[in-house]
Amino acid sequence: MVIREMSPDRLSTTYAALADPTRRAILARLASGEASVTELAEPFDMSLPAVSKHLKVLERAGLITRGRRAQWRPCQLDPGPLKDAADWLEHYRCFWEESFARLDEYLGELQTENPKDGG
Amino acid sequence: MAAETVTVPAEVVIRRIFDAPRRLVFDAWTDPEHLARWWGPQGFAIIDCKAEVRPGGVWHRTMRSPEGNVIRKHGVYREIVAPERLVFTYVSDDAEGNPGPPTLVTVTFADGGGKTRLTLRQTLFESATARDAHHVGWTSCLERFAEYLAKRAVDIR
Numbered sequence: 001m002v003i004r005e006m007s008p009d010r011l012s013t014t015y016a017a018l019a020d021p022t023r024r025a026i027l028a029r030l031a032s033g034e035a036s037v038t039e040l041a042e043p044f045d046m047s048l049p050a051v052s053k054h055l056k057v058l059e060r061a062g063l064i065t066r067g068r069r070a071q072w073r074p075c076q077l078d079p080g081p082l083k084d085a086a087d088w089l090e091h092y093r094c095f096w097e098e099s100f101a102r103l104d105e106y107l108g109e110l111q112t113e114n115p116k117d118g119g
Numbered sequence: 120m121a122a123e124t125v126t127v128p129a130e131v132v133i134r135r136i137f138d139a140p141r142r143l144v145f146d147a148w149t150d151p152e153h154l155a156r157w158w159g160p161q162g163f164a165i166i167d168c169k170a171e172v173r174p175g176g177v178w179h180r181t182m183r184s185p186e187g188n189v190i191r192k193h194g195v196y197r198e199i200v201a202p203e204r205l206v207f208t209y210v211s212d213d214a215e216g217n218p219g220p221p222t223l224v225t226v227t228f229a230d231g232g233g234k235t236r237l238t239l240r241q242t243l244f245e246s247a248t249a250r251d252a253h254h255v256g257w258t259s260c261l262e263r264f265a266e267y268l269a270k271r272a273v274d275i276r
Contacts (some may be wrong), residue, residue, distance in 0.1 A: 103160075
């Protein structure tokens with residue numbers, strides 16, 4: 001197993017952006033289609049500038065893109081960084097699966113050597 | 120073209136039954152001598168293993184891969200309830216020694232009459248509090264991501 005050639009900084013940025021419940025709710029909303037800042041602000045008891053701040057964090061993390069042509073600059077979800085994050089977690093899954101195979105074997109050895117151990 | 124499987128980047132959950140008493144499985148997770156015998160993929164050698172098993176205590180494992188790369192993993196123990204539950208942060212450094220994103224690992228050990236049902240959950244959150252508070256919203260949010268990503272998977276590549 002090799003450490004992935006993925007920038008930890010980029011992943012950290014993705015995770016920092018995902019760590020906030022409002023930002024996750026915004027992403028969930030965008031998963032069903034593009035939306036304006038006003039539309040995104042509706043479900044929250046929050047000012048437009050506050051929502052804009054969250055959007056800036058998401059945009060910096062590459063999780064969303066903002067339209068340039070339309071005046072209302074619709075926000076869209078960009079799944080790229082999410083996919084990287086998923087790949088990175090999947091690396092951990094492999095790590096555990098392989099470790100657990102060894103643990104299983106090792107526990108077997110321990111009990112053969114010392115059948116009274118544990119309890 | 121086959122649809123690509125996209126895993127939702129929320130958490131890793133693995134369940135296993137080990138044919139050993141709970142106390143022994145718990146010890147295998149907390150005693151550095153035991154840990155050095157199984158931690159890491161096949162062919163990896165543990166060259167340094169430390170486990171201060173108390174809340175706030177640090178752990179680290181330095182491993183050498185079969186190709187000779189040195190890999191360091193480390194974290195801090197958050198919660199220890201012997202022989203039931205173990206919570207610790209987990210960070211993997213990259214080849215240059217830069218720490219990756221912090222994750223939180225919760226391992227539970229359930230007694231199954233001489234066997235042990237182990238559940239490992241690894242999440243992206245730094246704190247157990249944050250994880251617990253946001254778990255519900257996070258899950259439903261990510262279910263929608265999963266659908267979305269599945270739809271978009273073909274476009275990504």
